Amino acid sequence: MTAYRLVAIPGDGVGPEVVGAARRVLDAVGAQHGFEIEWLEVIAGGAGIDTHGVAIRAQDIELAGAADAILLGAVGGPRWDDPNAAVRPEQALFALRGGLELFANLRPVRVHPALVPASPLRPELLDGVDLLIVRELTSGLYFGRPSEERATVDGRVAVDTLWYTEAEIRRVVRLAFELARGRRGRLTSVDKANVLATSRLWRKVVEEERGRFPEVEVGHQLVDSCAMLLVRQPAAFDVLVTENLFGDILSDEAAVLAGSLGMLPSASLGDRRTAHGRFGLYEPIHGSAPDIAGRDLANPLGTILSAAMLLRWSVGLEDAARAIEDAVSQALDARFRTRDLVPAATDTGDVRLVGTAAMADAVIARLGRSWGQPAGTGGIDDDTATMVATDTLLGLP
Ligand code: IPM
Ligand code: MG
Numbered sequence: 001m002t003a004y005r006l007v008a009i010p011g012d013g014v015g016p017e018v019v020g021a022a023r024r025v026l027d028a029v030g031a032q033h034g035f036e037i038e039w040l041e042v043i044a045g046g047a048g049i050d051t052h053g054v055a056i057r058a059q060d061i062e063l064a065g066a067a068d069a070i071l072l073g074a075v076g077g078p079r080w081d082d083p084n085a086a087v088r089p090e091q092a093l094f095a096l097r098g099g100l101e102l103f104a105n106l107r108p109v110r111v112h113p114a115l116v117p118a119s120p121l122r123p124e125l126l127d128g129v130d131l132l133i134v135r136e137l138t139s140g141l142y143f144g145r146p147s148e149e150r151a152t153v154d155g156r157v158a159v160d161t162l163w164y165t166e167a168e169i170r171r172v173v174r175l176a177f178e179l180a181r182g183r184r185g186r187l188t189s190v191d192k193a194n195v196l197a198t199s200r201l202w203r204k205v206v207e208e209e210r211g212r213f214p215e216v217e218v219g220h221q222l223v224d225s226c227a228m229l230l231v232r233q234p235a236a237f238d239v240l241v242t243e244n245l246f247g248d249i250l251s252d253e254a255a256v257l258a259g260s261l262g263m264l265p266s267a268s269l270g271d272r273r274t275a276h277g278r279f280g281l282y283e284p285i286h287g288s289a290p291d292i293a294g295r296d297l298a299n300p301l302g303t304i305l306s307a308a309m310l311l312r313w314s315v316g317l318e319d320a321a322r323a324i325e326d327a328v329s330q331a332l333d334a335r336f337r338t339r340d341l342v343p344a345a346t347d348t349g350d351v352r353l354v355g356t357a358a359m360a361d362a363v364i365a366r367l368g369r370s371w372g373q374p375a376g377t378g379g380i381d382d383d384t385a386t387m388v389a390t391d392t393l394l395g396l397p
Contacts (some may be wrong), residue, residue, distance in 0.1 A: 003036040004276065004315055007067040009096075011045040012080075012089060013288025014298035014356075015073025021300035021360035022071060022307040025324060028364045029311070033320040040067065044096075045075025045089035045288075055092035061099045068274050069314035070096070070281040071307060074288035098138045102268035102281050103168065104175050105135040106309070107251045109234075109258055114332045118259030118341045121231060128235040129257050132183065134176040135247025137268055139168045140198070142244045164198045164243065169205040171271070176241035177213040186238035187218045190226045190246055202243065223250070230254055251285055260340040261286040262299030265306035267313055277316040282306040296355035299338040301328055304363055327366040336362040 008023060010016035023039065030037055042064055044056040055075070064070050075089040096102070111119070111129045119126060141147075144161030151157075173189070180187040189206045191199035203220055210218045221229070223246045229236065230250060234257050242250065255261040264285040272279045284302030292298055305328060312321035337351040338359050354362065 001034060001036050003038050004069075005038045005040065005067045006310075007040050007042055007064045007070045009042045009044050009064070009070060009072040009092075010047075011073040011075040011092070011288065012047055012077045013074055013290045013293040014286075015045070015075065015288055017073075017294070017296065017298050017356045018284060018300045018303040019071060019073040021356055022303040024360055025304050025327075025363055025367070026071075026307050026311075029320050029323055029367055032368050033317065033323070035315075035317070035320075044072075044092040046077050046080040048092055049080055049087050049089060054087055055089050056095050061095055064096065064281075065100050065279070068276055069279065069310050071303070071310060072096075072281060072283040073303065074284070074286065076288045077290040077293075094142060096281055097268060098143060100279070100281065101138060101270040101272070102279075103136060103138045104172050104269045105133075105137040105247065106179070106267045106269065107133040107135060107247070107254070107264060107285055108309075109133065109251075109254045109264065111257055111259070112263075112329060112332050114335070115259035115263070115341060118343055119257060120343075121234075121257065125232070125234060126257060130184075131234065131237040131254065132179060132239045133247055133251045133254060134172060134179065134239060134241040135251060136164075136168065136172045136241075136243050137247075138244075139164055140244035162196065162198050164201060166201065166205060169202050170209065173202075173206050173209050173241055174212075175269075176239055177209060177216055180216045180239040181213055184238040185216050187213075187216050188221050188226070188237055188240045189218065190221050190223050190240055190242035190250065192223050192246075193220070194222060198243065206241075226250065227253060231256070255285065260299060262302050262338065262340045263305070264302050265304075265309050267306070267309040269313060274314065277314045280310065280314045282310040282314075296357055297339055298356050299340050300356045300360050301338075301363075304328060304360065323367055324363070327363045327369070330366040330369065331359065331362040334362065334366075 008019055010019040026037055042060045043051050048055045075092050080089050109131050111126045116123050116126050141160050141162050144163035147160045149156055149158045191202045193199040193203045230253055255264045266283055266285050268281040269278050284306055286302055308321040308324035311317040335351045336354050
């Protein structure tokens with residue numbers, strides 16, 4: 001049996017719960033598709049600071065880089081939020097992204113029909129939404145130096161540096177063109193070229209690259225108007241490519257289309273190939289959600305869908321990736337919902353309110369099952385799972 005080596009980085013807050021859920025899904029799909037996973041766990045984020053004094057150790061980055069792929073939960077929390085602290089949990093993310101040269105962050109946004117009521121947008125706006133945000137991940141304001149606060153005679157001053165090299169722009173733009181070519185052939189490059197020099201260079205590089213991809217239709221959009229269009233005509237977008245900070249902001253906005261931040265997966269990729277595919281780091285786009293941590297409340301679907309992306313990109317198992325995505329769709333069709341997917345006004349009697357673990361069970365029970373096949377054949381009693389989780393929820397303060 002083929003064995004893939006994956007590094008799990010549960011991190012902080014709800015991270016361990018959602019990673020635990022996605023690991024169970026991956027192990028289950030492996031049993032069905034004839035592969036095994038050798039898991040290795042790395043402590044990082046706030047947990048890394050508590051255990052090792054740093055967000056992530058250099059040897060752990062090396063270890064993670066030697067695996068076939070990384071599955072990460074989330075890092076951060078109020079315990080480590082001191083603005084004057086020299087070590088911060090988020091440093092683990094930047095060390096992994098930068099250290100492993102994962103320069104392209106893919107954030108697909110699809111609207112599952114059953115979740116249309118979960119979005120605050122009018123249903124007709126959500127019709128046909130299927131977009132992919134390609135966020136540059138290892139440069140821009142997140143990595144530019146200097147980035148610091150200084151004491152001056154006029155008071156404190158802070159500086160961050162927005163810096164892009166031509167090569168950094170070109171490699172992510174090229175990947176976005178390739179991805180657009182494999183989809184509906186439309187690429188929107190998002191910038192602030194009316195103000196920023198880095199954006200004007202970004203635009204030039206996009207224009208230079210477009211000749212290599214004559215089948216892709218390219219448009220430039222200023223980030224402010226793009227933010228508006230994302231909620232006004234989201235179905236008009238196919239692939240968006242943008243710099244680090246714009247991509248961070250726009251992807252949270254786009255999550256509103258999918259009904260919840262908890263639904264969105266992501267893949268961070270570089271150029272490096274492994275024996276099985278492209279090396280990458282996979283994580284949900286949501287944060288550590290400390291307010292609901294440890295209470296079996298977090299939506300694991302963003303992480304489970306990230307695991308599907310992992311199989312597709314880093315392991316080359318498209319069928320197994322699809323099996324997970326189909327099972328997630330079927331669980332949603334069967335009205336399984338974590339709390340974030342239930343709008344306040346909804347009668348919860350209409351849905352099967354479940355916690356993190358029971359949502360993963362609902363997905364696992366539907367792996368490899370064709371549409372419409374009755375529930376329960378996966379060896380897990382869905383209704384029992386629902387009852388248990390609902391009881392847990394009823395006990396909430
Ligand atoms: C994300 C997150 C991170 C980012 C935070 C946690 C540093 O918001 O992955 O989108 O800004 O990149
Ligand atoms: Mg973000």
